Amino acid sequence: MKSSSQLFPVELISAEVREDHFEDSYSLKPNKSADKSVEIALIHLHADKDASGDQVLFVHDVFESHWQWTEGPCKPVIAKLLAQGVSVWLMDWRAHGSSKKNKHPRLNHIEEMAALDLSSVTAFIEERNSQPITLVARGLGAQMALLGMADLSNVKRYILIDAISVLGLRRFWIPGLKLARQFRLLGRDWIRGEGLEQEPVTLVRNQLSRQGMFASLRHKNNRQQLATIHRLAGNIIWLCSQRSSETVAKRHASKQARIHRIDRSAVYDEIHKLVSSQSI
Numbered sequence: 001m002k003s004s005s006q007l008f009p010v011e012l013i014s015a016e017v018r019e020d021h022f023e024d025s026y027s028l029k030p031n032k033s034a035d036k037s038v039e040i041a042l043i044h045l046h047a048d049k050d051a052s053g054d055q056v057l058f059v060h061d062v063f064e065s066h067w068q069w070t071e072g073p074c075k076p077v078i079a080k081l082l083a084q085g086v087s088v089w090l091m092d093w094r095a096h097g098s099s100k101k102n103k104h105p106r107l108n109h110i111e112e113m114a115a116l117d118l119s120s121v122t123a124f125i126e127e128r129n130s131q132p133i134t135l136v137a138r139g140l141g142a143q144m145a146l147l148g149m150a151d152l153s154n155v156k157r158y159i160l161i162d163a164i165s166v167l168g169l170r171r172f173w174i175p176g177l178k179l180a181r182q183f184r185l186l187g188r189d190w191i192r193g194e195g196l197e198q199e200p201v202t203l204v205r206n207q208l209s210r211q212g213m214f215a216s217l218r219h220k221n222n223r224q225q226l227a228t229i230h231r232l233a234g235n236i237i238w239l240c241s242q243r244s245s246e247t248v249a250k251r252h253a254s255k256q257a258r259i260h261r262i263d264r265s266a267v268y269d270e271i272h273k274l275v276s277s278q279s280i
Contacts, residue, residue: 007123013041013098021047021082025098030120035107040117041066041098042124045078045088053085055131056275057122057155061139062203063195065097066090068138077272084276087129091121093141096197108199109206110140114148122153132156134275140164140207146252150228158236159274161267162245164207165252166225172211181208230254237274241267 004010004026013025024044043066044051060068069090070078081088092099094117095108102108125133134157137145142163145152172178185191185205190198209218216222229236229252238249238257241264249259262270 005124005127007127008120010124020079021045022049022051026124027098027100028120028124030116032116032120033102033107033112035102035104037100037103038094038107038117039100039102040094040121041092041100042121043090043092043098044128045082045090047082048085051087051129052131053087054275055087055089055125055129055133056081057089057091057125057133057135059091059118059135059137059141059145060093060096061141061195063193063197063199065195065197066092067097068195073268074271077268080272081275086275087131089121089125089133091118093117095200105200106202109203110144111147111206114144114146115151118144118148119151119153122155126154130154134159136161136271136275138162146229147225149232150224156235158232159239159271160236160249161239161271162241163238163248163252165248166210166222166229167251168211168213168215172208173213178208178212226252233257239267239270239274 004012008031009029011027013027016023022045026042026044028040028042058066058069060066068074078088093113095101095105122133133155135145135155136159138161142160143166145158145160146163146166182205185201188201190200191204192198209215233254236258238253238259240246240249240259240261246259246261249257253259260270
């Protein structure tokens with residue numbers, strides 16, 4: 001793999017000129033995972049050739065890819081940001097979208113991607129441009145940001161949309177509920193969701209391992225992760241389009257928390273407003 005980075009092997013897959021912007025596609029191979037076949041696709045959109053403007057990284061949700069941001073209701077937001085000179089980065093989780101399929105998908109769960117993949121992406125963006133990064137993430141992508149927050153380079157602000165909790169949910173204290181969810185996964189290697197991507201069953205099993213009264217014994221780094229979230233609370237904006245998301249934000253946030261309860265239809269307009277704002 002031809003390297004365009006001093007950090008780890010990176011391949012520039014393509015560099016194209018669109019009607020109103022440039023589009024560069026990279027494949028990152030950090031070699032941090034036990035699965036050495038892991039590669040992460042990272043797409044860079046920028047209207048100015050030198051791409052020296054504000055840096056924004058979008059992290060998609062489960063069952064999705066970077067198309068979650070470039071198609072549908074977010075597409076006009078991306079166009080507006082590019083017109084403002086914002087440099088837009090779009091990450092594909094390992095084995096999603098433009099990322100190559102890795103040999104051991106059993107390792108493709110949020111905790112591993114948070115610790116090894118997301119930190120590599122932010123480090124590479126910082127290497128390309130030292131401007132501070134605004135990270136926008138949704139659902140389990142937001143959980144990934146929360147879990148990996150301590151190791152992310154040069155991120156000045158987090159905009160988390162309907163974030164999934166890194167703490168066990170109390171409803172799984174109900175006897176048999178967690179076991180029933182696990183039973184439904186028996187004999188399955190992959191599952192389908194609302195998006196275009198399939199997910200390995202290990203991703204869901206890893207999520208279930210975070211549930212229940214004794215989950216903290218298996219995830220002993222939870223206290224450190226929560227301490228980091230509280231320390232960086234002033235840099236986190238929680239966008240909540242449903243009551244359950246607001247509950248998650250309140251469980252994780254300190255008194256400095258900025259929780260915005262908004263209508264689902266207003267999510268993308270709010271993203272544009274917040275990204276365009278220069279204030280933390």
